[in-house]
Amino acid sequence: MSYLAQSFSVKFDYKIYFTKFLFNIENTTLADFFRERAAEGGQKIYFVIDEGVFIAHPNLIDNIRTYFLVHPTVALLPDFAIVPGGERSKNDLSLFDQLIDATDSYGIDRHSYIAAIGGGAVLDLVGYAAAVAHRGIKHIRIPTTVLSQNDSGIGVKNGINYKGKKNFLGTFAPPAAVFNDEQFLTTLTDRDYRSGISEAIKVALIKDQEFFCWIENHAEALRNRVAEQMNYLIKYCAKLHLAHIGGADPFETGSARPLDFGHWSAHKQEQLSNFGVLHGEAVAMGIALDSTYSFLAGFLTEDKLHRILNVLLQLSFEITDPIMTINDLQSPLLKGLAEFREHLGGRLTITLLTDLGTGKEVHEMSPQLLIKASSYITNFLENSTSLNFNND
Amino acid sequence: MSYLAQSFSVKFDYKIYFTKFLFNIENTTLADFFRERAAEGGQKIYFVIDEGVFIAHPNLIDNIRTYFLVHPTVALLPDFAIVPGGERSKNDLSLFDQLIDATDSYGIDRHSYIAAIGGGAVLDLVGYAAAVAHRGIKHIRIPTTVLSQNDSGIGVKNGINYKGKKNFLGTFAPPAAVFNDEQFLTTLTDRDYRSGISEAIKVALIKDQEFFCWIENHAEALRNRVAEQMNYLIKYCAKLHLAHIGGADPFETGSARPLDFGHWSAHKQEQLSNFGVLHGEAVAMGIALDSTYSFLAGFLTEDKLHRILNVLLQLSFEITDPIMTINDLQSPLLKGLAEFREHLGGRLTITLLTDLGTGKEVHEMSPQLLIKASSYITNFLENSTSLNFNND
Numbered sequence: 001m002s003y004l005a006q007s008f009s010v011k012f013d014y015k016i017y018f019t020k021f022l023f024n025i026e027n028t029t030l031a032d033f034f035r036e037r038a039a040e041g042g043q044k045i046y047f048v049i050d051e052g053v054f055i056a057h058p059n060l061i062d063n064i065r066t067y068f069l070v071h072p073t074v075a076l077l078p079d080f081a082i083v084p085g086g087e088r089s090k091n092d093l094s095l096f097d098q099l100i101d102a103t104d105s106y107g108i109d110r111h112s113y114i115a116a117i118g119g120g121a122v123l124d125l126v127g128y129a130a131a132v133a134h135r136g137i138k139h140i141r142i143p144t145t146v147l148s149q150n151d152s153g154i155g156v157k158n159g160i161n162y163k164g165k166k167n168f169l170g171t172f173a174p175p176a177a178v179f180n181d182e183q184f185l186t187t188l189t190d191r192d193y194r195s196g197i198s199e200a201i202k203v204a205l206i207k208d209q210e211f212f213c214w215i216e217n218h219a220e221a222l223r224n225r226v227a228e229q230m231n232y233l234i235k236y237c238a239k240l241h242l243a244h245i246g247g248a249d250p251f252e253t254g255s256a257r258p259l260d261f262g263h264w265s266a267h268k269q270e271q272l273s274n275f276g277v278l279h280g281e282a283v284a285m286g287i288a289l290d291s292t293y294s295f296l297a298g299f300l301t302e303d304k305l306h307r308i309l310n311v312l313l314q315l316s317f318e319i320t321d322p323i324m325t326i327n328d329l330q331s332p333l334l335k336g337l338a339e340f341r342e343h344l345g346g347r348l349t350i351t352l353l354t355d356l357g358t359g360k361e362v363h364e365m366s367p368q369l370l371i372k373a374s375s376y377i378t379n380f381l382e383n384s385t386s387l388n389f390n391n392d
Numbered sequence: 393m394s395y396l397a398q399s400f401s402v403k404f405d406y407k408i409y410f411t412k413f414l415f416n417i418e419n420t421t422l423a424d425f426f427r428e429r430a431a432e433g434g435q436k437i438y439f440v441i442d443e444g445v446f447i448a449h450p451n452l453i454d455n456i457r458t459y460f461l462v463h464p465t466v467a468l469l470p471d472f473a474i475v476p477g478g479e480r481s482k483n484d485l486s487l488f489d490q491l492i493d494a495t496d497s498y499g500i501d502r503h504s505y506i507a508a509i510g511g512g513a514v515l516d517l518v519g520y521a522a523a524v525a526h527r528g529i530k531h532i533r534i535p536t537t538v539l540s541q542n543d544s545g546i547g548v549k550n551g552i553n554y555k556g557k558k559n560f561l562g563t564f565a566p567p568a569a570v571f572n573d574e575q576f577l578t579t580l581t582d583r584d585y586r587s588g589i590s591e592a593i594k595v596a597l598i599k600d601q602e603f604f605c606w607i608e609n610h611a612e613a614l615r616n617r618v619a620e621q622m623n624y625l626i627k628y629c630a631k632l633h634l635a636h637i638g639g640a641d642p643f644e645t646g647s648a649r650p651l652d653f654g655h656w657s658a659h660k661q662e663q664l665s666n667f668g669v670l671h672g673e674a675v676a677m678g679i680a681l682d683s684t685y686s687f688l689a690g691f692l693t694e695d696k697l698h699r700i701l702n703v704l705l706q707l708s709f710e711i712t713d714p715i716m717t718i719n720d721l722q723s724p725l726l727k728g729l730a731e732f733r734e735h736l737g738g739r740l741t742i743t744l745l746t747d748l749g750t751g752k753e754v755h756e757m758s759p760q761l762l763i764k765a766s767s768y769i770t771n772f773l774e775n776s777t778s779l780n781f782n783n784d
C-alpha cells in the first residue's frame with residue numbers, strides 16, 4: 001500500500017462591529033469596511049431583509065439606497081429580497097431556491113456580497129445560500145434581535161430545516177463581517193427582546209460565574225429594556241461565544257458541544273410546538289431542565305439551582321410548559337435525546353453544571369431522573385407563583 | 393465604533409491511498425483506515441455507486457458486503473444507491489434530494505461515512521450532499537476513472553450544476569480519505585481512459601517540464617493502456633495537484649486559478665455540447681487553444697507549441713472541433729470568458745504558458761487573437777493529418 005498525504009490549514013478572520021444607525025450617512029462603519037476591501041472593483045451587494053424588520057423600519061430600503069449613493073464603495077443591486085422572519089424562513093425550501101436564482105440572475109460572483117438583515121433564522125437561511133452559491137459568496141450579517149446579536153448571528157454556522165428537522169442542511173462558513181446595530185432592538189416585541197437573554201444565561205452558566213452574577217444583578221434593567229445594560233450583555237456574551245468558537249474545534253468535528261447546554265430539549269420543543277415557542281424561550285426551559293437534572297444527579301447544590309431558576313423567572317421566562325413536562329418514559333420530549341445524539345454525531349454528549357460558570361460533560365441522561373427534574377420544576381414554579389415572586 | 397475580532401485556523405488532513413482490488417478481503421487498506429478511526433463506535437457507512445461502475449463490476453456490491461462481514465469495522469448499510477454516471481448526475485437535482493433523504497432515513501450522522509464509487513461527476517454530487525447534510529458527514533471518495541484519480545477526485549471541491557451552469561452549487565470540503573483502485577481503470581472505455589490524461593498534461597505544462605517530457609516519452613504506452621505507466625502518471629499528477637491545493641489558497645478566496653489552465657473554453661464547450669464532449673476531451677482542446685494563444689501573444693515559442701499539440705494528437709485527442717472553432721466575435725465559445733470571470737469572481741485571470749512547465753497569469757484575452765489561434769489549430773491539424781502523423 002502506498003499513499004500521498006494532504007495537509008493544510010485555512011485561516012478565517014472576521015470582525016463583529018457594534019454600532020448604532022448603521023445606514024445613517026454620517027456613520028462610516030460600513031463604508032470603511034468596503035473601502036478597505038475594494039481591491040479589484042466590480043463588487044456587488046445584494047440585500048435580503050427579514051419581513052418583520054422591513055415592516056418595523058419602513059424607511060430602511062430608502063436609507064440603504066441613500067447610504068450607497070453617498071458612499072459608493074460597492075455596487076448596490078436595485079432589487080431587495082424580503083423574506084418571512086422566524087423559523088418559517090428555514091422551513092420553506094423555495095426561499096433557498098429564490099436566493100440561488102437571484103445570485104444567478106444578478107450575476108453575483110464570489111467577490112461580491114450577500115447581506116442579510118434580520119433575526120437568526122433569516123441569517124441562517126441567507127448564510128447557507130451564500131455559502132453554497134459559487135462555492136461561497138461573501139456574506140455579511142446584520143442581526144436585528146438580541147439572540148442573533150449575541151449568539152447565532154456572530155458564529156460560523158448556517159442552515160435550513162428539512163422535513164421539520166432543524167438545521168439538517170447547512171455548512172460551517174464564517175461571515176465576511178457582522179454589524180450589530182442596537183437601533184434594531186428598539187422595535188422588537190418584549191417577547192423577542194427577552195428571548196435572546198437566555199443564551200447569555202446559558203454561556204454564563206457554563207463559562208463565566210461573574211457574568212452570571214452580573215445578569216442576576218441587572219435582571220430588572222434587562223427586563224425593562226435599558227439599552228446600556230443590554231449593550232453590555234450582548235457584547236460580553238458575543239465575546240464568550242467567539243472565544244469558544246475560535247477555540248479547539250471551530251467546525252465541530254468532535255462530539256462535544258458545550259454551547260448546546262440546555263439545547264437537546266429546546267430543539268425538540270421547538271419542533272413539537274411547530275416552532276410556536278421561540279428558540280430563546282425553549283432554551284430557557286432547557287436550561288431549567290438540565291440545571292435541575294444537574295442538582296438531582298448530585299453535581300450542583302440546590303441553592304445554586306434556585307438562583308438559576310429565579311433569574312429565569314425574574315426575566316419573565318417560562319421555566320416549563322406542557323410540552324416540556326416529562327410524565328413518563330413515553331413523553332415525546334425524551335425523543336429529543338436520541339435526535340440530539342444523531343445531530344451531534346457519534347456519542348451522546350450533554351453538558352451539565354457543577355457550579356455557576358462551570359460545565360461538565362456526561363454521555364447519558366437517566367429518563368427516570370428527567371421525570372423527577374420535570375416534576376421538581378413544576379413544584380418550584382407553584383411555590384414561586386404562590387409567593388408572587390414574579391410580580392415584584 | 394467598537395468591534396470584536398474573530399480569528400482562527402482550521403487544519404485539514406487526508407490521505408490518498410493507491411491500491412488494487414480494494415474490496416478483496418485480503419486487502420486491508422480500507423479496514424485499517426476504519427480501524428484507526430473507530431474511536432466511539434456506532435459509525436455507519438453508506439455507499440453510492442456510479443451506474444457505469446455498477447454495470448461493469450456486477451459483483452461489486454457482493455464484494456463490499458463480504459468485505460465488511462470479514463472486516464466489521466463500521467456498520468455497512470444494507471441498501472446501496474446507484475446513480476447515473478457522468479454529468480447527468482450533476483444536472484439532476486432530484487439525485488441530490490435522494491441522497492439527503494437517505495441520510496435522513498438511515499440516520500447517517502456526522503461521524504458516519506458516505507462513500508462514493510465512480511467518476512468525477514458522481515464524486516462531486518455525493519461530496520456536495522455529504523458536505524451539507526448535518527453540516528458535513530464524513531465523505532470517502534473511491535474514484536474509478538483516470539480523471540478522477542489524478543485530479544477531480546483527490547481535491548477539496550464538490551458541486552452540482554444549476555440551470556446548466558457548471559458547479560453553480562457546491563462547497564470546499566476535504567474528503568475523509570481517497571482510495572484509488574487501479575483495477576477500476578481496466579473496464580473503462582478507451583475514450584474515458586484517455587480523456588483523463590489531459591489534466592496531467594495541463595498540470596505538467598504549468599508546473600513541471602520534466603513531467604511533460606515524461607508524458608511525451610510515454611505517450612505510446614499510455615495510449616496502449618500499459619498499467620505501469622498509467623499508475624506512474626496518476627500518482628505523479630495527483631502529487632502535483634495536492635501540492636498546489638495545499639499551497640497558498642486551498643479554498644480559492646483569490647481570483648487566480650492556475651489549475652484552470654485551458655478550462656475557460658472547456659467549461660463552455662461542455663455546456664454548448666450539452667455535455668456530449670467529456671471534460672477531459674474539452675480540456676485537451678482548451679489546452680490546444682490557450683497554448684496556441686500563448687504562442688501568438690509572443691509568450692511561447694512555436695516549437696514548444698508544436699510539442700504540445702503533437703503530444704495531444706499522439707494520445708488520440710481531438711485538438712479542435714466545430715464548437716471550439718472561433719470564426720468571429722459572435723462565436724458562442726467567446727461567452728465562456730465572461731462566464732469564467734463570474735465563476736472565479738472578481739477579475740478575469742487566465743493562465744497562459746511562457747514555457748513547457750511555466751505558467752503566466754493575464755487578465756484579458758484578445759478575441760481577435762483567439763480567432764487567429766482557432767484558425768492556426770485548424771491549419772496545424774490539416775497538415776498533421778495529411779502527414780498521417782496520428783496513425784503511426
